[in-house]
Amino acid sequence: MKKVYAKPKSLKDAPFHYCPGCGHSIIHRLIAEVIDELGIRDKVIGIPPAGCAVLAYNYFDVDMCESAHGRGCAVGTGFKRAQPDKIIFTYQGDGDMAAIGTAETLHAANRGECITSIFVNNAVYGMTGGQMAPTTMLGQKTTTSPMGRRPDVEGYPLMITDIIATLKGAAFVARHSLATPAKILAAKRSIKKAFEVQMAGLGYSLVECLSPCPTNWKVTPVEAFKLLETRMEREFPIGVLKDVTKKPKG
Amino acid sequence: MKGTNALGEAAVQAGCRCYFGYPITPQNELTEYMAKRMAEVGGVFVQGESETASINMVLGAAASGVRAMTSSSSPGISLKQEGISFIAADELPAVIVNIMRGGPGLGNIAPSQGDYYQATRGGGHGDYRTPVFAPASVQELYDLTMHAFDVADIYRTPVLILGDGMLGQIMEPIVLNKKNKVKLPPKDYVLDGAKGRPSRIIRSLILDTREMEAHNWKLKRKYDLMRKELPLWEEFMTDDAKLVVVAYGTAARIAKGAVKRSRKEGLAVGLLRPMTLWPFPDEAIKSVAKNARLFLVFEMNTGQMVDDVRLVLEDSSKCVFYGRPGGEVPSPMEISRIIGRYWVQKEL
Ligand SMILES: Cc1ncc(C[n+]2csc(CCOP(=O)(O)OP(=O)(O)O)c2C)c(N)n1
Ligand code: SF4
Numbered sequence: 001m002k003k004v005y006a007k008p009k010s011l012k013d014a015p016f017h018y019c020p021g022c023g024h025s026i027i028h029r030l031i032a033e034v035i036d037e038l039g040i041r042d043k044v045i046g047i048p049p050a051g052c053a054v055l056a057y058n059y060f061d062v063d064m065c066e067s068a069h070g071r072g073c074a075v076g077t078g079f080k081r082a083q084p085d086k087i088i089f090t091y092q093g094d095g096d097m098a099a100i101g102t103a104e105t106l107h108a109a110n111r112g113e114c115i116t117s118i119f120v121n122n123a124v125y126g127m128t129g130g131q132m133a134p135t136t137m138l139g140q141k142t143t144t145s146p147m148g149r150r151p152d153v154e155g156y157p158l159m160i161t162d163i164i165a166t167l168k169g170a171a172f173v174a175r176h177s178l179a180t181p182a183k184i185l186a187a188k189r190s191i192k193k194a195f196e197v198q199m200a201g202l203g204y205s206l207v208e209c210l211s212p213c214p215t216n217w218k219v220t221p222v223e224a225f226k227l228l229e230t231r232m233e234r235e236f237p238i239g240v241l242k243d244v245t246k247k248p249k250g
Numbered sequence: 251m252k253g254t255n256a257l258g259e260a261a262v263q264a265g266c267r268c269y270f271g272y273p274i275t276p277q278n279e280l281t282e283y284m285a286k287r288m289a290e291v292g293g294v295f296v297q298g299e300s301e302t303a304s305i306n307m308v309l310g311a312a313a314s315g316v317r318a319m320t321s322s323s324s325p326g327i328s329l330k331q332e333g334i335s336f337i338a339a340d341e342l343p344a345v346i347v348n349i350m351r352g353g354p355g356l357g358n359i360a361p362s363q364g365d366y367y368q369a370t371r372g373g374g375h376g377d378y379r380t381p382v383f384a385p386a387s388v389q390e391l392y393d394l395t396m397h398a399f400d401v402a403d404i405y406r407t408p409v410l411i412l413g414d415g416m417l418g419q420i421m422e423p424i425v426l427n428k429k430n431k432v433k434l435p436p437k438d439y440v441l442d443g444a445k446g447r448p449s450r451i452i453r454s455l456i457l458d459t460r461e462m463e464a465h466n467w468k469l470k471r472k473y474d475l476m477r478k479e480l481p482l483w484e485e486f487m488t489d490d491a492k493l494v495v496v497a498y499g500t501a502a503r504i505a506k507g508a509v510k511r512s513r514k515e516g517l518a519v520g521l522l523r524p525m526t527l528w529p530f531p532d533e534a535i536k537s538v539a540k541n542a543r544l545f546l547v548f549e550m551n552t553g554q555m556v557d558d559v560r561l562v563l564e565d566s567s568k569c570v571f572y573g574r575p576g577g578e579v580p581s582p583m584e585i586s587r588i589i590g591r592y593w594v595q596k597e598l
């Protein structure tokens with residue numbers, strides 16, 4: 001019998017601690033599959049964030065270095081500059097990437113650091129209990145925006161991926177959603193592409209994944225996946241925003 | 251050679267191949283020196299977008315097994331504290347240079363020793379310490395910087411070099427001493443891709459309370475070892491001294507001049523100059539205290555190291571303080587006048 005589905009080699013034999021229906025588990029798996037497919041497990045150094053994925057080093061079977069909240073891209077810069085032949089990825093939530101770590105992220109991208117960031121946008125601070133995130137949507141209730149996010153008080157969702165796409169140092173930038181199996185596969189293709197772009201030395205690569213957090217959205221997992229399509233994808237349009245390997249048309 | 255350049259060259263000779271920093275006066279010459287020299291020796295130089303970013307780049311390079319350094323001045327060192335705490339917790343080697351300026355806040359760019367507490371009490375959050383070297387000459391900037399890289403590797407710890415703008419700017423002839431051959435422990439923590447070995451983790455998060463406690467005790471044992479092995483100091487004319495001035499760095503240079511002046515006046519005065527601020531040379535103070543009747547602690551702040559001297563003496567009446575916290579560098583004459591005043595007042 002042919003084996004068609006197995007645990008990726010780049011994942012350890014440890015059960016995830018994530019809540020049922022959480023997007024982190026899916027994204028972990030996608031990254032591990034990509035590492036396996038590219039055959040780069042012994043070259044990869046992963047940098048997990050402060051956030052729900054803080055324990056990601058217990059799951060990935062590759063070298064992993066914890067980072068302070070938001071500093072992943074600076075730590076990644078240190079690794080890549082010291083070991084240019086290694087493949088570096090940061091794994092970051094929206095608070096990590098687009099609030100406390102905005103400067104580190106933008107400047108690493110702008111320097112064209114050959115590292116890859118996987119950006120998990122769940123529109124809340126999952127780990128600390130569902131507070132407002134920079135990507136919380138207008139009207140969305142969180143524990144620190146109990147009236148719903150108001151543009152005149154809390155400002156607008158920060159489109160950090162779109163900003164990074166404007167930077168010359170960024171080589172591949174995409175936003176995806178985990179709403180359906182087809183969309184998950186598209187996300188995986190972009191993650192693979194992001195690693196390939198890094199390996200080709202073309203610059204910074206970033207894949208944002210719109211990801212459900214049923215626990216803090218206070219909905220069932222099934223409803224959460226629906227909300228990805230009905231709410232999040234409207235606010236954060238999915239697709240490849242930048243790909244330097246593709247010649248512009250015309 | 252200029253102070254900052256001597257420090258930078260020592261780093262290069264010690265094998266530092268990654269430098270990350272953000273400009274701030276009065277240490278820009280060091281950053282600029284490293285930009286030039288790293289390019290020449292095929293090392294890495296990155297001007298980070300902030301001190302926070304720079305220290306985290308150091309963390310990544312240190313975890314790669316490369317000798318890495320960053321430098322800044324007081325306000326920038328405050329921003330680095332998050333990273334220093336993580337480096338200490340992760341038990342990674344790194345060298346951090348603080349060319350202190352006046353403070354708090356932006357303060358001024360004049361020589362100051364206002365960051366003594368921050369440097370010797372860990373500085374960032376959590377229960378850790380960092381060895382702190384306090385050079386007082388260009389030669390020492392060179393020698394102690396080399397030593398600092400070995401200490402960082404031996405104990406797997408961030409190490410601080412504490413100077414000030416005056417020390418950084420002075421020009422003095424120096425001998426480019428060869429690096430001591432030191433036996434270093436294997437770098438079995440390095441993350442370089444899990445090739446032919448199990449994957450490794452570098453982390454500071456320890457959720458289990460017992461495990462956290464064990465880790466903190468482990469660090470403590472390491473710090474106890476450092477307390478035993480690392481203290482460095484210089485004694486000048488302390489043998490028969492009734493009054494001993496305690497000062498470090500730039501303040502010690504001035505104090506030495508003052509001691510010479512007072513000796514000419516016939517006063518039995520000496521100087522004890524800590525070269526490591528943490529670990530503090532407790533034993534040296536204790537041994538000098540057997541004969542000395544008064545310790546005059548002179549600092550370019552409002553009184554910080556004086557606490558450590560009092561802690562050793564256990565008799566605070568034996569210890570007085572003189573400070574200049576604004577960046578005004580006093581002359582040896584000013585200090586010898588203070589010495590003379592206490593000589594009379596305390597009937598030495
Ligand atoms: C300096 C600092 N400030 C605050 C925190 C607390 N903290 C940990 S994770 C986090 C936010 C996590 O949100 P996000 O990055 O969106 O990740 P998620 O948990 O949603 O995956 C915060 C505020 C911290 N660890 N460090
Ligand atoms: S709180 Fe949200 S993001 Fe965190 S593990 Fe649970 S579902 Fe996932």
Ligand SMILES: [Mg+2]
Nearest residue numbers: 093094124126
């Ligand atoms: Mg989040």
